[in-house]
Amino acid sequence: MKIFLSYASEARDRAEGVNAALCASGHSVFFDRDDLPPGLDYDARIRAAIDDCDLFVFLISPAAVAGGHYTRTELKIARRRWDDPAGHVLPVMVEPTPFSELPAYLGSVTVLVPEGNLAAEVVLAVSDLAGSRAGGSEAPQPATASEPGARYTSLMLSFEPGDAGRYTLSLQGARATCVLDAPAIERALWQDASASTDTLRRATPGFTGLPGARQAREVGRQLHEALFGADLRAPLLAHLRTMDAQSGNGLRFVIDTTHTPELARLPWEFLYSPDKDDFLFSDRMKPVVRWLDTGEPVPTLHIDGPLKVLIAFAAPGRLAHLRIGEEISRLDEALGELAAQGRVQVTRLAHATLESLDDALLRQGAHVLHFIGHGDFDGDEGVLLLEGEDGAPDPLTGRRLGVLLRNHLGSLRLVFLNNCMGATVSPADPFGGIAQTLIRRGVPAVIAMQFAVPDKAAIALARHFYRYLAAGQPVDAALTSARAFLYARGFEVEWGAPALHMRAPDGRLFDIAAAPEQAPARMPTPAAEIDSRVSADDAASPAPATASNGRRRVGAFAIGAVVLLAATAALVAFLGGGGRDDAGETASGVSGGASGPAAGAPLPRPSSRTPIDRALAQLAAADDAAAAATLENLLRADPQALDARRLGELAPKLDELLWQAATRTAAQQRPELAARLERIGTLIHHNDSAAIEPAPVAVAPDAPARVDLRFSEFAGDVNAALERGDDEGAAALIEEAVARGFVPPHTAAAGDLALKLSAGLNLAAQRSPRFAPLFDTLRRALIDAETAGEAAAAASGQEPLYVVRRGDTLSGIAARLLGDTQRWPELVTAQRTRIELSGARLRAITDPDRLYAGEQLAVPPAIDELGRATWHYHVQRGDTLWSIAARMYGDGRLWRRIADGNESSVTNADRIRPGQVLVVPPWAPR
Secondary structure (H helix, E strand, C coil), X not given: CEEEEECCHHHHHHHHHHHHHHHHCCCEEECCCCCCXXXXXXXXXXXXXXXXXXXXXXXXXXXXXXXXXXXXXXXXXXXXXXXXCCCCEEEEECCCCCHHHCCHHHHHCCCECCCCCHHHHHHHHHHHHHHHHHCCCCCCCXXXXXXXXXXXXXXXXXXXXXXXXXXXXXXXXEEEEEECCHHHHHHHHCXXXXXXXXXXXXXXXXXXXXXXXXXXXXXXXXXXXXXXXXXXXXXXXXXXXXXXXXXXXXXXXXXXXXXXXXXXXCCHHHCEECCCCEEHHHCCCCCEEEECCCCCCCCCCCCCCCEEEEEEECCCCCCCCCXXXXXXXXXXXXXXXHHHCCCEEEEEECCCCHHHHHHHHHHHCCCEEEEECCEEEECCEEEEEEECCCCCXXXXXXXXXXXXXXXXXXXXCEEEEECCCCCCCCCCCCCCCXXXXXXXXXXXXXXXXXXXXEHHHHHXXXXXXXXXXXXXXXXXXXXXXXXXXXXXXXXXCHHHCEEEEECCCCCCCCCCCCCCCCCCCCCCCCHHHHHHHCCHHHHHCCCCCCCCCCCCCCCCCCCCHHHHHHHXXXXXXXXXXXXXXXXXXXXXXXXXXCCCCCCCCCCCXXXXXXXXXXHHHHHHCCCHHHHHHHHHHHHHHCCCCCCHHHHCCHHHHHHHHXXXXXXXXXXXXXXXXXXXXXXXXXXXXXXXXXXXXXXCCCCCCCCCCCCCHHHHHHHHHHHXXXXXXXXXXXXXXXXXXXXXXXXXXXXXHHHHHHHHHHHHXXXXXXXXXXXXXXXXXHHHHHHHHHHHHHHHHHHHCCCCCEECCCCCCHHHHHHHHCCCHHHHHHHHHHHHHHHHHHCCXXXXXXXXXXXXXXXEECCCCEECCCCCEEEEEECCCCCCHHHHHHHHHCCHHHHHHHHHCCCXXXXXXXXXXXXXXXXXXXXXXX
């Protein structure tokens, strides 16, 4: 492959090693060793190399992603070549860098975070990408549901209390006495424990150490001696001799400590044979399971359809920061192939609260709940930390969590608690820990940690557990394999932290079955047949505006008066300043329907049972990932499949469902899927822009109820470029829109985007004088359009609209803007009244529990002494001026506008108090 290697000079040594390894593997690498100043020749050389490469490898470091570094320019060039980086861009973390600082372009691809040899892992990843390309369009073959021929015999070891340190051990009917001093063994484990240098996933401060490797081995030896030194040594050895990895015969050790909770506190996972110098339970053919007799029947574990995994994470304030983004990236990597095959469906829940966790489980019907966060053991029971409504820690005991999860046992099969102390047991209560309580409440299996775990080890454990699970291993074998990998990686003690509590008799909670076969999609209508059905009027209409490939070199930007005037005119049209007159014509006098298709000559809509129908059904069922895949596959076969003329009456329905799905998935912290859905939705607009483009809509209170996706896309791209300091890229986007002469309409719902864009353009004009004329032109057009909107609103006497934010509820909006959560019905009434009296294109609220981010609500405003409409914002606990500005204007940087409007009551911008009432103009004064 031809590879372009992008790196910051601070990481040159690592880049040299990667380059050498790739070249040794037969790849052709563009590796620029010269620190040349950027210039025309240098830029042309870099651009040509990126345009010619097959793969762009981006070595991530703090310097590489810093604003103003040339690596950002290289990445921008790659973005212009590939709109979708998947399969073309390989980001590699070479120095720890917060995921929040990575360019948005990399959000849709998995970042490679090497655990061992950097160069070797990059070569392996490149080889995988090359292999996937060589495979062409052949469908990937599903992995087998289980390891070929693997069979596990369960061996139950049950302990009953006896006299002073003696226990009766039962093994399949045979009984013997063994001696165990549990308190002494537990003390020995923590003797000479060392402090961890990594963040621990423990909620409370105090000792944050780990057992030493020598202590773990010694404790394991004592446990081995207690088992094999008893009268049951001979039958135990006989069972071990039946194990044969070659023939697939495994032996599952089931430790039953139901009546001996003090033994449940011991680390049986460290069982160590001094004769073999080996930890017995580091072998996948000898998994170990914790068993508690609940007296309940073994659950039925069959599932249909894809395995549904809910990844929930909580990061409450005042607790140590965890590398949550890295763990999610690892899980995506482990489950990516199965997800692509439709055999695994992953949903994310960010900032999990008790309510949002319950709602996510209810909506998805998850089979696996994977929790990332902090935990602890307090007194005699375990707790994990969710987030409260104000972001503070919300302790949840195992008993309370068990009661909640019991409502979801119709689907739930496995809970993976990747936090500290989830498996710690009370010396007096066998069900005092979180894992044990969940088992008692009926959860089939729980993986949890029996002591504090460093963040890095927790991430590696999760990644490799799901990797082995995806390969078809049973849950207990997959966990044992992951333990072995951690030990081999150098986690000499951490590998023994996870304990598996399970009620399934054979270790298999589910089979990751192949995706159900679907009937082949009907072939798209041939292009010739389509063309023959287009009317003469259609043929004469302007061609749809097409998205630029983004590769055009930005000009010198010597912008003269003519260009500025043209830009102003185009951008005012962009913002919909013309509006419609009463006759239904635009300001230019052209009929809004003049460019549409001739009556009676629409292209045929797809027939039933087509991919469009399937996608509509999937979107209606909130199966968003499947819908995106269905539509993307359709577009590969027929790029014009979403032409609104062909969709006919299905176009607005599909557009609406795609918008709802994009909003829904964004709220679920699934940004890659949300971006895919929004991108698909924009194609409906792009394809029909010339044929059925509506006339521009004036910026007025009764504008459409959501942001026009094309303006959202444009403003989002320009804002993103400005925020990362890429003024040249922002200027190129604006120049490109002006040059095309076509820009989509702006609506009142885009006001927040316009405010944010205006503020960003003002700063950019100051730091980049050569682009200032263009930036100022757009900024003035934004201000003019907004001013016109304010005037139209004032003239109409209509009330302004509130734009719903992610996480908003009617009661929350009522608390903030009306001062009382119980007044939320007034919002429903105001919305209905506004629709009935003014004909505003708003969505009626039929379900008070469901709002969509970006839609508009008719919140009754207050009128100040000058007759202006304002809102009275009632400060809530945790609010800051920044967060209020972000909620009300879409940009926290506009907090000064609120402070300036409340000079008498806000004397210190850093101090506002709950219950304080602030005046917030819906359209901020200039």
